[in-house]
Structure formats: C-alpha cells, structure tokens
Amino acid sequence: MKLRFYNGLVLTAEDMEIRSGEVRTNGDTITYVGAEKDTDGEKFDREIDLHGNLIMPSFKNAHTHSAMVFLRSYADDMPLHDWLFRQVFPMEDKLAPEDVYIFTKLAALEYFSGGTTACFDMYFYPEYIAKAGIDAGLRTVLCGSVSGGDDKADYDSALSRLEEYYNKFNGSDPLISFKIGFHAEYTTHISILKGIAELAKKYRQPVYTHNSETESEVRECIGRHGKTPTALMEELGMFEYGGGGFHCVYLTDDDMEIFRRHGAWVITNPCSNCKLASGIAPLAEMREKGIGLAIGTDGAASNNALDMFREMYLASTLQKIRMNDASAMPADAVLEMAVKGSALAMGLDRCDVLAAGKKADMTVIDLDMPNMQPLHNIVKNIVFAGNKTNVRMTVSAGKIVYENGTFPTLDAEKIFAEANAAVKALMNR
Amino acid sequence: MKLRFYNGLVLTAEDMEIRSGEVRTNGDTITYVGAEKDTDGEKFDREIDLHGNLIMPSFKNAHTHSAMVFLRSYADDMPLHDWLFRQVFPMEDKLAPEDVYIFTKLAALEYFSGGTTACFDMYFYPEYIAKAGIDAGLRTVLCGSVSGGDDKADYDSALSRLEEYYNKFNGSDPLISFKIGFHAEYTTHISILKGIAELAKKYRQPVYTHNSETESEVRECIGRHGKTPTALMEELGMFEYGGGGFHCVYLTDDDMEIFRRHGAWVITNPCSNCKLASGIAPLAEMREKGIGLAIGTDGAASNNALDMFREMYLASTLQKIRMNDASAMPADAVLEMAVKGSALAMGLDRCDVLAAGKKADMTVIDLDMPNMQPLHNIVKNIVFAGNKTNVRMTVSAGKIVYENGTFPTLDAEKIFAEANAAVKALMNR
Numbered sequence: 001m002k003l004r005f006y007n008g009l010v011l012t013a014e015d016m017e018i019r020s021g022e023v024r025t026n027g028d029t030i031t032y033v034g035a036e037k038d039t040d041g042e043k044f045d046r047e048i049d050l051h052g053n054l055i056m057p058s059f060k061n062a063h064t065h066s067a068m069v070f071l072r073s074y075a076d077d078m079p080l081h082d083w084l085f086r087q088v089f090p091m092e093d094k095l096a097p098e099d100v101y102i103f104t105k106l107a108a109l110e111y112f113s114g115g116t117t118a119c120f121d122m123y124f125y126p127e128y129i130a131k132a133g134i135d136a137g138l139r140t141v142l143c144g145s146v147s148g149g150d151d152k153a154d155y156d157s158a159l160s161r162l163e164e165y166y167n168k169f170n171g172s173d174p175l176i177s178f179k180i181g182f183h184a185e186y187t188t189h190i191s192i193l194k195g196i197a198e199l200a201k202k203y204r205q206p207v208y209t210h211n212s213e214t215e216s217e218v219r220e221c222i223g224r225h226g227k228t229p230t231a232l233m234e235e236l237g238m239f240e241y242g243g244g245g246f247h248c249v250y251l252t253d254d255d256m257e258i259f260r261r262h263g264a265w266v267i268t269n270p271c272s273n274c275k276l277a278s279g280i281a282p283l284a285e286m287r288e289k290g291i292g293l294a295i296g297t298d299g300a301a302s303n304n305a306l307d308m309f310r311e312m313y314l315a316s317t318l319q320k321i322r323m324n325d326a327s328a329m330p331a332d333a334v335l336e337m338a339v340k341g342s343a344l345a346m347g348l349d350r351c352d353v354l355a356a357g358k359k360a361d362m363t364v365i366d367l368d369m370p371n372m373q374p375l376h377n378i379v380k381n382i383v384f385a386g387n388k389t390n391v392r393m394t395v396s397a398g399k400i401v402y403e404n405g406t407f408p409t410l411d412a413e414k415i416f417a418e419a420n421a422a423v424k425a426l427m428n429r
Numbered sequence: 430m431k432l433r434f435y436n437g438l439v440l441t442a443e444d445m446e447i448r449s450g451e452v453r454t455n456g457d458t459i460t461y462v463g464a465e466k467d468t469d470g471e472k473f474d475r476e477i478d479l480h481g482n483l484i485m486p487s488f489k490n491a492h493t494h495s496a497m498v499f500l501r502s503y504a505d506d507m508p509l510h511d512w513l514f515r516q517v518f519p520m521e522d523k524l525a526p527e528d529v530y531i532f533t534k535l536a537a538l539e540y541f542s543g544g545t546t547a548c549f550d551m552y553f554y555p556e557y558i559a560k561a562g563i564d565a566g567l568r569t570v571l572c573g574s575v576s577g578g579d580d581k582a583d584y585d586s587a588l589s590r591l592e593e594y595y596n597k598f599n600g601s602d603p604l605i606s607f608k609i610g611f612h613a614e615y616t617t618h619i620s621i622l623k624g625i626a627e628l629a630k631k632y633r634q635p636v637y638t639h640n641s642e643t644e645s646e647v648r649e650c651i652g653r654h655g656k657t658p659t660a661l662m663e664e665l666g667m668f669e670y671g672g673g674g675f676h677c678v679y680l681t682d683d684d685m686e687i688f689r690r691h692g693a694w695v696i697t698n699p700c701s702n703c704k705l706a707s708g709i710a711p712l713a714e715m716r717e718k719g720i721g722l723a724i725g726t727d728g729a730a731s732n733n734a735l736d737m738f739r740e741m742y743l744a745s746t747l748q749k750i751r752m753n754d755a756s757a758m759p760a761d762a763v764l765e766m767a768v769k770g771s772a773l774a775m776g777l778d779r780c781d782v783l784a785a786g787k788k789a790d791m792t793v794i795d796l797d798m799p800n801m802q803p804l805h806n807i808v809k810n811i812v813f814a815g816n817k818t819n820v821r822m823t824v825s826a827g828k829i830v831y832e833n834g835t836f837p838t839l840d841a842e843k844i845f846a847e848a849n850a851a852v853k854a855l856m857n858r
Binding site: 073106110280304310313318326369370371377389 | 542700702705729747757758797802803816817842849
C-alpha cells in the first residue's frame with residue numbers, strides 16, 4: 001500500500017512547528033515528508049486530500065492493560081482496596097486466554113478511533129495479546145508482568161517464563177516486541193527482583209514496572225527494604241540499561257535523580273491516578289530535571305477510557321492546579337510526550353516522528369470542527385480543546401485502520417458482539 | 430415537527446434508571462415518554478430507530494461566556510494575571526457587537542456537537558447573544574454582567590441597563606430569558622451591589638455572579654467588607670429568591686450554609702478552575718450538605734473547550750483526588766448535575782427531565798462504539814468513558830440541530846469562515 005497525504009499541514013514532532021506539506025508512505029514506512037511536490041507519475045494506492053487538516057505522528061499509549069476494557073464501568077466510585085480485591089481480582093481470576101484475545105481487540109478499536117496505534121501492554125496471556133495485536137494491526141510492546149513469592153517454585157517459573165517470553169516475542173513479528181518487566185515491588189519477592197536484574201544485565205535490556213503509584217506502596221517498600229522502590233531497583237542494578245516506571249506519583253527527589261542519571265522514563269497515567277485518588281505525579285519537576293516523560297492510559301477499569309486526548313489534558317492541567325501556576329506544563333511539551341516520548345519510552349523502532357525511513361504510524365486531525373476554531377495555535381487546540389471527534393483517520397504501520405468513524409480492516413460489530421458474549425460467559429463462570 | 434424515537438433506551442433523569450422505551454415530540458414539547466407502543470396511525474415527520482442507543486435530556490451549560498471562543502488557544506500556559514490583563518482584556522476591548530454574534534454562533538455549533546442545547550451566558554452585547562441564540566436555535570439564558578465603580582454615573586447606567594435588560598429579554602422569545610446578575614464583587618462597587626439587591630427584591634428574582642473563584646478574591650472582599658462575598662450578598666438580601674454562584678471554589682462552611690439555606694445553586698467549572706490553577710471546589714461537601722449543584726464550562730479562553738463530557742469527568746475525578754477517596758462524587762450524581770441540575774440552576778422552564786409536557790431538549794448517545802463497550806453500567810460509561818464522539822444527535826426545542834457530524838439547521842462552513850474573518854479583523858483593529 002502506497003499512500004500520499006497532500007494539501008495539508010504537517011507536525012513532524014522532530015520539532016513542534018506546524019508546516020504546510022505532504023507525507024508519502026510505502027508499506028509500513030514513510031518515504032517522504034516535506035514541501036508538496038510533483039508526483040512525477042508515481043502511482044499511489046490512495047492520494048488523500050487533507051483539505052488543510054493536520055497529519056502528525058499517532059499517539060502511543062505507554063502504559064495500559066488493554067484487555068481490562070472488560071471491566072469498564074463494572075466497579076467504580078468505591079474505595080481503591082475494595083475495587084481491587086473485591087471486584088477486579090476475582091473477575092481477572094476467571095479470565096480465559098481467548099477472553100484476553102477478544103478484549104484486546106476491543107481495546108484496539110478504541111485506540112484506533114482515538115489516533116493511537118501502539119500500546120505498551122502488561123497483562124496475562126501475552127501470546128493472546130500478541131495475536132490480537134497482529135490480527136488488529138496494533139503495534140504492541142508486551143511488558144513482562146512477573147510477580148511472586150518467597151519460594152523456589154515461584155522463582156523458577158517467574159524467571160524462566162520471563163526469559164522464554166523475551167526470546168520468543170522479540171523478532172517474532174514486525175508489530176510485536178517484548179520488554180523485561182515485573183508487576184511491582186510490592187507483589188514480587190526480592191529474590192525474584194534479583195533474578196530479573198540478572199536477566200536484564202544478561203540481555204543488556206531496560207526494566208519496566210509499576211513504581212510508586214501510591215503513598216502506601218512507597219512506605220511499605222521502605223519498611224521492607226529500607227529504601228524506596230526506585231532506590232531498591234537501582235541497588236539491584238535494574239536501571240543499567242534504562243527502563244521506566246509506570247505512574248511514578250510519589251518519586252522522591254533522590255528517586256528522580258536516579259531516573260535522570262539512568263535515562264529511565266517516567267510514564268504518567270493522570271486519569272487513572274485521579275480516578276483512583278492516587279495523587280498527581282510531579283511532572284513539572286521531572287521535566288525541569290530533564291527526565292524523559294511519556295503518557296499512558298492505564299487499563300479501562302480504572303480510567304475508564306483509552307483516550308490520549310483526555311490524558312494530555314490532565315497531564316497539563318493537573319500540573320497547573322498542583323503547582324498553583326497556570327503556566328506549568330505547557331501544551332507542546334505534553335503533545336510531544338504523547339506521540340514521541342511514549343514511542344521512545346516503549347523502545348519502539350522508528351515510530352517517534354514523521355520523517356523518511358520512519359514507520360508510517362500517523363493520525364489526521366480534523367481542524368474544520370467547532371472546537372478547533374479559530375486556529376490561533378493548533379498544538380494548544382489539540383491539547384486543551386481536542387477530543388476524539390477530531391480524529392479523522394488513523395494509519396498504523398502504513399495501513400488505514402480508522403477513517404471517519406469506520407474501521408476498514410476490522411469488523412467492529414463482530415468484535416462488540418464477541419466481547420459482550422465473552423463478558424456474559426465470564427460473569428456466569 | 431413531530432418526532433418519534435423508538436427501539437432504544439431512555440434515561441429520563443426523573444430518576445437515573447435506564448429503561449427501554451420511546452419518546453415522542455410535537456413542536457418544542459415532549460408528548461410521550463414511556464414503553465414502546467403502537468402509533469395508531471399517528472403521523473410523524475421522522476420516526477427514528479435508535480437501534481438500542483440511549484436518548485436522554487441534553488446537557489445544559491450553566492456558566493459560560495460563549496463568544497470567548499474567539500480567544501481559544503490565543504493565550505495559555507501563562508500566569509493568570511498576565512493572561513487576563515495582557516491578553517484577554519485588551520482583546521475584549523476591541524470586540525464589536527457583530528463579533529459577539531458570530532462568535533456565539535460558533536460556540537452554538539460546539540454545544541450542539543456535544544449534546545448541549547442551552548447555556549447561561551454572561552457577556553457583552555446581550556442583544557447580539559440573544560440574536561445568535563435565536564438564529565442558531567440555542568436556548569440562552571442571559572446573565573446580567575453589571576460591574577462598575579464609585580460614582581453616580583456608573584450606578585445609574587449599571588442599574589438602569591440591568592432593569593431594562595430584565596424587562597426587554599424576558600418574554601421576548603421562547604428561547605431567551607434574562608437573569609439578574611453582576612460580574613463579581615471585586616469588580617462592582619458596594620453601592621451598585623445594593624442597587625442590584627433592591628432590583629432583585631422588586632422583581633422577586635434570584636441573583637447570579639462569579640463567586641469565590643480564587644483565594645485572593647475572597648481575601649480581598651474580607652478586607653473591603655469584613656466578610657466573604659457570599660456573606661456580603663446575604664447581608665444585602667441578594668439571596669432572598671435564590672440565585673447562584675459561578676465557580677465557588679473557596680466557599681467557607683458558613684458560605685455553604687448560606688447557599689443551602691436559600692436554595693442557591695453552586696455552578697461548578699472544574700476544567701477552567703484546573704487550567705487557570707484556581708483550585709478544586711469542595712463539591713463533595715456541598716452535595717453532602719444538600720446544596721444544589723450544576724455544571725458549566727466557563728469560556729473557551731480558559732478551558733479551552735465547551736465540552737460537558739470533560740466537565741463531568743473532572744467534576745467527579747477531581748473530588749476523588751481532593752478527598753483521597755475513590756468513592757467520592759459518583760457518576761450518577763454528576764450526570765444528574767449536568768442535565769437536570771444545570772437546567773434548574775439557570776431557571777429554564779421544563780427543560781430538566783424527559784416527560785410529557787417538558788421541552789424537547791434531548792441528545793442521543795451512541796452506545797455502539799468501542800469506548801461504550803461492554804455495557805456494565807451506561808451512566809458510568811457516559812461519565813467516565815464518554816466523549817463527544819458518542820453524541821449521535823442533538824435535539825433543541827424539538828428541532829434536530831446536530832446529527833452524525835452534521836448541522837442540519839446551520840451552515841457550519843460559513844460560520845467558521847465568518848468567525849475566522851472576524852478574528853482576523855479584530856487582531857488588526
């Protein structure tokens with residue numbers, strides 16, 4: 001498939017300037033970004049007139065549990081502990097691998113309809129997440145989700161499976177990769193953490209985990225190990241090849257310095273942190289210190305949408321309210337986090353910006369709508385006034401996966417029906 | 430125009446239950462809400478198959494400055510004082526009446542595309558706001574915006590104009606009404622405030638104003654008058670017939686008791702308060718005390734969208750984070766605020782719920798979209814996962830003003846072009 005997008009505006013995200021121009025693709029790769037020029041007889045499968053609208057890199061969702069869409073609005077407005085232990089965990093125990101497949105496909109529809117083409121997904125049954133990603137055309141970075149207790153069996157199964165996944169998924173498909181990761185310090189015994197650190201060193205790989213999402217999590221880690229989760233991870237050598245933390249609401253100054261020193265990424269989830277009453281991550285300070293920032297939605301059970309527009313709005317405005325400073329965390333920094341920072345944090349290969357040789361992961365933003373008028377500042381319009389109605393088209397690995405409310409490559413009605421049948425069966429299991 | 434909506438779900442907002450049923454209208458009025466029944470040969474202009482989707486009362490935006498869309502993304506990410514005094518006020522000084530007309534029409538498109546059919550609008554040139562409302566089919570409650578200093582001329586012009594507007598606009602058109610109001614205590618001399626209180630008593634009317642939006646506003650009022658804005662208003666007798674406060678971020682316990690005692694409405698603007706770093710209003714405590722709550726967007730210059738979905742999300746989730754309690758401010762309370770509370774707060778006549786004899790101000794929510802699946806709880810889906818893509822249709826005073834991305838009664842392209850031309854002319858003025 002060769003595509004040409006012309007007569008529009010281009011935000012490459014190499015910088016945050018917007019210029020007139022065009023974009024061309026061949027297969028899953030961008031072949032040209034620049035001023036509009038003659039096609040010289042070159043044939044395209046489609047030449048798409050942007051009518052002055054904007055083409056830009058797609059959003060990448062740098063932390064999610066896609067399949068958790070099955071718990072969307074199942075349990076809300078309740079204390080965190082009840083939500084997790086009485087509602088979420090018992091339902092997750094019933095999940096079959098095929099459920100994860102269909103729910104992940106349902107999530108893919110939601111991603112595409114919001115201009116998102118990739119996700120960093122930590123959940124059960126990674127084979128089924130990967131299959132859903134391949135079948136849906138969703139670029140998927142699987143994140144190791146090791147957890148476990150203090151016995152040899154836990155250790156062996158956790159570590160051997162992690163290494164097996166690492167070798168199995170990387171290189172298996174252009175859309176799929178796997179990163180070493182564990183669920184969280186508070187669910188993983190120190191012996192297993194040490195094993196993960198060894199594995200990361202063996203493969204010279206970064207390590208990812210839920211980190212300092214809640215105050216109690218940090219307090220309890222200090223109680224167990226005399227240090228914060230971040231300091232513990234550094235001591236174990238887990239940051240030697242970078243990595244990242246999901247949430248990072250309660251990083252100390254020393255923790256931030258560790259992230260900075262190792263080039264580790266903070267992957268923020270403002271909607272989930274807000275809805276679960278976890279807190280507001282100190283993103284403004286992190287940015288000041290030069291820490292790399294990325295954005296994710298977390299799972300739909302705690303958000304309840306997989307919508308990068310809403311994440312961007314909160315990533316900026318919650319900083320303003322937290323700092324009591326309306327100038328905190330400007331729009332261009334947040335948009336850059338959502339399209340470029342997230343791609344880099346997940347270790348995606350050439351998905352960060354629009355340029356020749358980069359992957360054709362893009363979205364077309366409709367500016368010809370009431371909430372985008374007038375056009376004083378398009379980047380601010382996207383971050384502060386934009387929403388999913390402005391997504392006109394989503395291109396994932398060179399394929400048009402969403403256009404004007406339709407999914408050309410997927411049967412949405414069938415996925416809805418299968419997902420609802422799976423939810424019903426699961427409820428009765 | 431007679432409409433029939435069938436084969437769907439109905440949320441009347443008389444309670445927050447969702448039931449199968451149908452809705453019928455004749456002119457601007459609802460004639461039937463209930464179980465699906467035979468039409469007995471009755472003819473409708475359109476019979477609309479909802480295909481299982483939801484019809485519910487439209488959103489009402491209980492505090493806005495619609496025409497401020499012209500400053501959307503013009504100045505953001507800057508300190509509040511600079512934003513207001515260096516950017517907003519100088520631009521507003523250049524506004525011509527015709528500008529307010531076209532910008533208000535632009536805002537109407539945004540309202541309709543998001544399921545909103547009415548606004549409580551405080552801005553310059555009310556004749557032109559009213560004309561835009563009538564021409565666009567937007568139910569508009571004009572709010573008096575009196576302000577002024579300590580001399581007789583100010584007093585006379587403010588008070589006489591307020592009374593003139595009150596008598597001129599009320600009863601002038603079914604879509605238009607006018608409420609007594611002033612800009613804020615901090616912009617209005619006490620002599621004028623006293624005059625407004627007299628006028629309110631004369632006409633037995635409620636009074637509305639910006640109230641306790643910022644900490645400094647309250648502090649300075651105490652410095653001037655020895656009491657909070659709310660206590661001052663009560664002392665002046667302004668709450669005798671109810672009324673309401675916009676923002677109400679910094680109400681004291683005594684202030685809340687005054688609101689409760691007089692049945693006055695708190696009209697919250699969570700996005701604006703967040704983006705301008707004003708603070709988070711204590712809505713959970715207000716609800717606990719039984720104070721009536723309504724929601725508005727404020728103007729697009731400080732938000733930057735006129736999107737009741739985003740307001741609802743923040744009205745709930747900011748309470749959770751503020752109270753450190755994930756169960757604070759549940760979804761059904763927030764949805765009720767946005768459709769019913771707002772209608773009552775603005776004094777709209779029969780626009781609060783779906784029932785025979787009520788006004789046909791409604792919206793159709795598309796549930797057959799990825800972010801609404803599965804259907805564990807539709808109300809929570811709307812508040813926590815919903816966005817403007819879910820608005821399939823908007824009906825204002827019995828007319829379909831938005832349907833599937835189009836505006837059947839308005840020429841959106843023409844309004845965009847005129848608004849952009851007006852912005853350009855204004856910039857060069």
